[in-house]
Amino acid sequence: MHEIEAGSRGFEFAMRLRRAFRAIGIVVVAGVFLLATSAWFMGSLLIEPQNHTVQVPAGFSAETVTIPGVAHAIAGWWVDAGNGTPVVLLVHGLGADRSSMVPRAELLKEHGISSLLIDLQGEGETRGEAITMGYRESGDVIAARDWIRMKAPGQKIGVIGTSLGGASVLLAPQPAGFDAVVLESVYPRIGRAVENRIRMQLKFLAPVLTPLLLVQLEPRLHISVSELEPIRWIGKLGAPVLVAAGSRDRHTTLEESRELFDAAAEPKWLWIVEGAKHQDMLAFDPKGYEENVVGFLVDTLKPVATTEKKRRFRRFVRASKSLISDAPRTIYL
Numbered sequence: 001m002h003e004i005e006a007g008s009r010g011f012e013f014a015m016r017l018r019r020a021f022r023a024i025g026i027v028v029v030a031g032v033f034l035l036a037t038s039a040w041f042m043g044s045l046l047i048e049p050q051n052h053t054v055q056v057p058a059g060f061s062a063e064t065v066t067i068p069g070v071a072h073a074i075a076g077w078w079v080d081a082g083n084g085t086p087v088v089l090l091v092h093g094l095g096a097d098r099s100s101m102v103p104r105a106e107l108l109k110e111h112g113i114s115s116l117l118i119d120l121q122g123e124g125e126t127r128g129e130a131i132t133m134g135y136r137e138s139g140d141v142i143a144a145r146d147w148i149r150m151k152a153p154g155q156k157i158g159v160i161g162t163s164l165g166g167a168s169v170l171l172a173p174q175p176a177g178f179d180a181v182v183l184e185s186v187y188p189r190i191g192r193a194v195e196n197r198i199r200m201q202l203k204f205l206a207p208v209l210t211p212l213l214l215v216q217l218e219p220r221l222h223i224s225v226s227e228l229e230p231i232r233w234i235g236k237l238g239a240p241v242l243v244a245a246g247s248r249d250r251h252t253t254l255e256e257s258r259e260l261f262d263a264a265a266e267p268k269w270l271w272i273v274e275g276a277k278h279q280d281m282l283a284f285d286p287k288g289y290e291e292n293v294v295g296f297l298v299d300t301l302k303p304v305a306t307t308e309k310k311r312r313f314r315r316f317v318r319a320s321k322s323l324i325s326d327a328p329r330t331i332y333l
Contacts (some may be wrong), residue, residue, distance in 0.1 A: 043213050043216045043220065046131065046213075047130040047131050047132070047220065047221065048130070048131070049122040049123070049127070049128050049129070049130065049131065050095060050122065050123050050124075050131070051122070051123065051124065051125065051126075051127060051128075052097070052124065052125075053125065054075065054097050054098060054099050054119065054124045054125050055099070056077070057099060057102055060077075060102055060105075060106070061079070062077035062078060062079045062105070062117070063077065063078040063079075063080070064076075064077060064078075065077065065078045065116075065147075067118065067143055067144055067147045068143060068147075069121070069126070069139060069140055069143045070136075070139040070140075070143065072121060072126060072127045072128060073126070073127075074118050074119065074121075074126050074140050074143055074144060075098070075118065075119045075124060075125035075126045076098065076116055076117055076118040076119070076144065076147075077098060077105075077116070077117045078114075078115075078116055078151070079105045079106075079108075079109055079114055079115045079116075079117070080114050081108070081109045081112050081113055081114040081115075082112070082114075084155070085112050085113055085114045085152075085155065086113050086114070086155050086156040086157065086158065086179075086297075086301035086302065087113070087114045087115060087116060087148050087151075087152050087155055087156075087157050087158070088104075088108055088113055088114070088115045088116075088157070088158040088159060088160060088180075088297060088301075089115070089116050089118070089141070089144050089145060089148060089157065089158070089159040089160070089178075090104055090105060090115050090116065090117045090118070090159075090160050090165075091118065091120065091141060091144075091159065091160065091161040091162070091165030091166070091168060091169065092117075092119070092120065092123070092124075092162060092164075092165050093162040093163030093164045093165055093185075094123075094131070094133075094163055094164040095123070096123070096124075096162075097119050097123055097124030097125070098117035098118055098119050098124055099117075099124075100162075100280070101115075101117045101160075101162075102117070103282055103283070104160060104282055105117055107282070107289075107290060107294060108294065108297070111294055111297075111298055112298075112302070113158075113297060113298070113301065114152065114155075116144055116147070116148055116151075118140060118144050120137040120140050120164070120165065120168060121136055121137055121139075121140055122136075122137075126140065130220070130221060131164075132221055132223060133164065133167065133190055133193075133228050134164055134167030134168040134170070134171045134228065134230065135171055135221070135223050135227060135228060137164065137165075137167075137168035137171075138168045138169070138171040138172035138173075139172075140168065141159070141161075141168050141169055141172050141176070142172050142173070142176070142177075145157060145159075145176070145177055145178065156179040156180070156300075156301040157177070157178055157179055157301075158178060158179055158180035158181065158182070158297050158300065158301050159176075159178045159180075159181055159182065160182040160184065160293070160297075161181075161182070161183055161184065161186065162184040162185060162280075163184065163185045163186060163187070163251075163252070163278070166182075166183040166184060166185070166186030166230070167186055167187060167228075167230045169181060169183070170183070170186065170230035170231075170233045170234055170237075171227075171228070171230055171233065174233045174236035174237060174238065175236060175237055175238030175239065176237065176238075176239075178237070178239050179239055179240075179300065179301060180239055180240050180241075180242075180296065180297055180300035180301055181237055181239050181240070181241040181242070182241075182242045182244065182293055182296065182297065183234075183241065183242070183243050183244065183260070184244045184245075184281055185244070185245060185246060185249055185251070185252050185257070185278055185281075186230060186243075186252065186257075186260060187230065187251075187252045187256065188229065188230060188231035188252075188256050188259055188260045188263075189228070189229045189230075189231060189256075190214070190217075190225060190228035190229065191210065191214060191225060192256060193251070193252065194210050194213050194214060195207070195210040196250060196251055196252070196253065197251060198210055198213075200250055200251075230260070231259065231260050231263050234260060234263050234264045234265075235263055235264060235265045236265075237264070237265070240267045240268070240269075240296075240300050241264050241265075241267075241268045241269070242268070242269045242270075242271060242292070242293065242296045243257055243260055243261040243264065243268070243269070243270050243271070244270075244271045244273060244281055244292070244293065245257030245258070245261075245270070245271070245272055245273065246272075246273050246275075246276030246277050246278060246279065246281070246284075247272055247273065247274050247275060247276060248275060248276060248277045249276065249277050249278045250277065250278065251277075251278035252278060254272065257270075257272075258270070269292075269296060271288075271292045271293070273285055273288065281293075
């Protein structure tokens with residue numbers, strides 16, 4: 001009798017254990033499904049086009065232009081600083097449009113430099129099927145460069161790319177054909193860029209959600225993770241480059257910016273903006289931006305160097321070399 005009762009209790013325990021494991025299994029499957037669904041939804045938001053009308057700011061003097069691109073027309077503004085002036089292509093970051101680059105265009109014009117401001121595909125007034133973190137956008141950079149060559153034949157051409165805009169410059173076929181390159185807050189590798197952004201919002205879920213987002217690149221965009229690594233191409237730019245980084249940037253950390261800078265070929269300069277996050281560096285530090293970024297472009301693109309310009313450029317070079325050998329700090333001319 002005792003053996004029967006013991007056997008019955010053992011059977012009941014085994015059944016309870018089975019039901020517990022089944023419940024745990026259901027919870028785990030539901031959790032995985034929820035994570036996968038959330039990751040798919042997040043991926044959809046990241047690549048969804050953000051097209052909208054872009055108005056010319058009041059008081060901003062520019063010619064509205066349309067540039068032939070790959071399967072779409074590229075919307076742009078042309079700012080002419082006069083015949084014979086060098087030109088800088090201005091490429092905005094993720095979630096922005098060409099209007100965000102207007103203050104840079106105005107500042108450049110004050111220094112005798114023309115500019116072309118464009119909307120990257122999928123943003124502003126340039127149509128696109130999806131935002132691709134610089135991959136398809138790189139075609140817009142090349143198309144804009146070619147348009148500048150026709151508009152201002154024989155003139156030197158520079159480019160300022162902020163965040164996604166800078167990645168688009170680096171992901172273009174290299175050398176990209178620019179005479180000077182400024183990269184502001186540009187991610188070296190898409191994997192770390194995605195993880196940084198998730199970690200800022202969801203912290204401990206970053207190691208789990210990051211691969212779930214990255215695995216979507218191939219089926220949704222037909223792009224591999226290795227094709228979104230700008231650091232692989234910065235050494236082949238074939239032009240002087242200035243890397244600008246915010247000391248408090250959590251989207252693209254200072255460590256990542258220094259890694260990108262280290263991978264660049266000479267001549268190169270690093271400007272660390274003390275206190276800046278992942279934000280508009282011109283708005284954050286107007287004086288430093290004019291001295292470092294515009295100073296770099298003037299010294300590199302202007303055909304005739306005055307004695308003062310040569311002297312300033314020598315200070316810039318000395319500061320840059322000192323930055324490489326000493327502790328990180330902001331370069332000031």
